[in-house]
Each structure stands twice: as C-alpha cells, then as structure tokens.
Amino acid sequence: MNDCIFCKIANHEIPGKIIYEDDVCLAFLDLSQTTRGHTLVIPKKHFDHFLDVDQDTLAYLIQTSQNVAKTLENKLQAQGFNIITNMNEVAGQTVKHFHIHIIPRYQTNDDFHIQYTDHSNDVNLDEIYNCIMNS
Ligand code: AMP
Ligand code: ZN
Numbered sequence: 001m002n003d004c005i006f007c008k009i010a011n012h013e014i015p016g017k018i019i020y021e022d023d024v025c026l027a028f029l030d031l032s033q034t035t036r037g038h039t040l041v042i043p044k045k046h047f048d049h050f051l052d053v054d055q056d057t058l059a060y061l062i063q064t065s066q067n068v069a070k071t072l073e074n075k076l077q078a079q080g081f082n083i084i085t086n087m088n089e090v091a092g093q094t095v096k097h098f099h100i101h102i103i104p105r106y107q108t109n110d111d112f113h114i115q116y117t118d119h120s121n122d123v124n125l126d127e128i129y130n131c132i133m134n135s
Contacts, residue, residue, distance in 0.1 A: 006097035010044040020068055024060055027068045030101065034112050037076045039102040041065045047098040049087040065100050078104030082114065 009016040010026060017029035019039065030038040041064055047053045053061070065083060072078045082103040086093040103112060 004046055004095075004097050006040075006042050006095055006099065007046050010042065019071070020064065022064075024057065025064050027064065027102070035104050035106065035110060037072045037078060037102075037104045039068055039072065041068060041100040041102060042097060048096050049093060049098050050085050051087065053098050061100060065102055068102050069104075072102065072104050076104060078106060080105040082112070084114075 005014070008014045009018075009028060016026075018026050019029065020027040020041075023044070025041060025043050027039050027041045030040050032038065041061055043053065043057050043061060045057070047057075050058075069078075069081050069083070072081075082101070082105065084101040084103065085099065086101075105112070
C-alpha cells in the first residue's frame with residue numbers, strides 16, 4: 001500500500017495536476033489524456049477497487065465526479081462523457097487504488113472506443129437470468 005502511486009498523489013508526496021480536493025477525495029488529470037481533460041477521481045483513503053469501497057464514500061465520489069464533469073463541460077466545452085471504473089486486471093485496472101475515469105468526449109470519431117459486441121444471437125438470456133436469480 002505504501003507503494004501506491006495514487007496514495008502518494010493524495011498525500012502530496014508526488015505531483016499531480018489536482019483540479020479538485022477536499023477531505024475525502026481528489027480529482028487530478030490523468031497523465032495519458034485519452035481525451036482532453038481526462039480526469040481521475042479517487043478517495044484519499046486506499047481501497048483496491050470498486051467492490052471494496054464503502055457505500056458512503058462511493059456515493060460521495062460519484063457526486064464529486066458529477067461536479068468535475070460539470071466543470072469540464074463548462075471550461076473545456078466537452079460535449080459528453082464516459083464515466084468508467086476498471087476493476088481488476090481482467091477489466092484493465094492497472095493502478096490498484098480505486099479511481100473513476102472522467103473521459104470528456106468532443107466528437108464521435110475520436111480515438112477512444114468502447115465496443116459492445118452484439119452476442120445476442122449466440123447466448124441464451126434465460127440461462128443467464130436463471131443463473132443470476134436462482135439460489
Ligand atoms: P486503470 O487502467 O483504470 O487502472 O487507470 C489507471 C490510469 O492512471 C491510467 O489511465 C494512467 O494513465 C493513469 N496514471 C498512472 N499514473 C499516473 C500519475 N502519476 N498521474 C496521473 N495519472 C496516472
Ligand atoms: Zn492507494
């Protein structure tokens with residue numbers, strides 16, 4: 001946990017372009033800048049990922065993310081957003097300190113892509129539903 005890079009940013013041990021900060025959380029520019037203004041919102045307290053965060057903190061982080069998005073909409077004229085959190089390596093998480101990506105969008109044909117492949121012809125929805133709903 002001491003090696004956690006986002007803990008270090010939260011503790012001001014390493015620099016970050018922090019655009020919002022309070023007692024619970026902070027928002028800073030993602031180094032990659034997938035799109036202009038790409039921002040990460042993190043709790044100051046370390047949680048590994050989405051399922052570990054207590055619900056009060058999670059609710060607060062989502063509210064903060066909305067405020068950050070409003071700021072980016074106003075200041076950078078973002079036309080829309082993708083709000084994403086990756087959980088675990090299998091989902092692409094590379095930094096094991098919970099974070100919410102705020103990804104501003106300006107045009108549909110930029111180089112950020114989320115692809116929802118259509119498998120509707122290959123799957124049995126009843127089987128999946130029953131798997132989830134049956135004890
Ligand atoms: P994820 O792949 O969801 O874990 O996202 C981690 C993100 O953290 C990536 O988009 C990186 O570009 C970003 N990142 C890693 N180190 C830093 C850093 N020191 N400052 C800002 N962003 C960072
Ligand atoms: Zn951490």
